[in-house]
Structures are given as C-alpha cells and as structure tokens.
Amino acid sequence: MGALAEIPDRTARGYRVDLGKTSRKIIVYRDDDTVRGFADACPHMGVPLPWNADDYMSPDGKYLRCANHGALFDLDGKCVFGPCKGEALPPIQLEVRGRYVWLLT
Numbered sequence: 001m002g003a004l005a006e007i008p009d010r011t012a013r014g015y016r017v018d019l020g021k022t023s024r025k026i027i028v029y030r031d032d033d034t035v036r037g038f039a040d041a042c043p044h045m046g047v048p049l050p051w052n053a054d055d056y057m058s059p060d061g062k063y064l065r066c067a068n069h070g071a072l073f074d075l076d077g078k079c080v081f082g083p084c085k086g087e088a089l090p091p092i093q094l095e096v097r098g099r100y101v102w103l104l105t
C-alpha cells in the first residue's frame with residue numbers, strides 16, 4: 001500500500017486500494033512499527049470519516065473521529081461516543097514487511 005514512513009507515528013492516513021473494477025478506501029493507523037487497518041466507512045451512515053484528506057484523529061490524538069456527526073472510535077475501531085456507539089469500523093488485515101504496509105487478503 002505504501003511506506004510506513006508516510007504515516008506519522010500515532011496518526012492515521014487514508015489509502016485507496018484498487019480492487020480491479022472497484023476500489024476501497026482504507027484507514028491505516030500507525031503506532032511505531034505496527035499498523036491497524038479499518039475500512040473508511042462510518043458504521044452510522046457508511047460514509048468516509050474525514051471531510052479533509054487524512055484528518056482522522058481527534059484533537060487529543062486518542063481517537064479516530066468521524067467528521068460527519070462526531071463519532072469517536074478507540075484505536076481498535078470501536079465506537080465509544082456518538083450515534084454508532086457500540087458498533088465498530090470494519091477491520092482490515094494489514095502487515096508491515098520491510099518498512100512497507102501490506103494489505104492481507
């Protein structure tokens with residue numbers, strides 16, 4: 001998908017992944033040398049979280065935030081505040097190999 005260095009530590013970045021005839025937007029959250037992946041689709045309405053590119057984090061940096069109605073997600077993707085509380089961002093399996101982020105299928 002991209003180099004780990006493209007993602008500042010303890011922040012998230014969005015990647016569009018080509019799946020042949022379709023594509024999918026994926027959130028990649030980096031914590032040092034590990035990453036967590038989620039579909040960029042808020043469980044409230046199924047729309048992308050940010051209004052501006054890569055603007056996924058809450059101001060305190062502790063949560064992923066949906067700009068649409070203010071939902072907050074912990075770093076495991078579970079909604080802890082907002083209209084989808086108790087639901088979760090769909091997880092995406094990723095792996096870091098050789099300082100690059102790989103999508104596992």
Ligand code: FES
Pocket residue numbers: 042043044045046047066067068069070071082083084
């Ligand atoms: S679309 Fe995300 S909180 Fe409503």
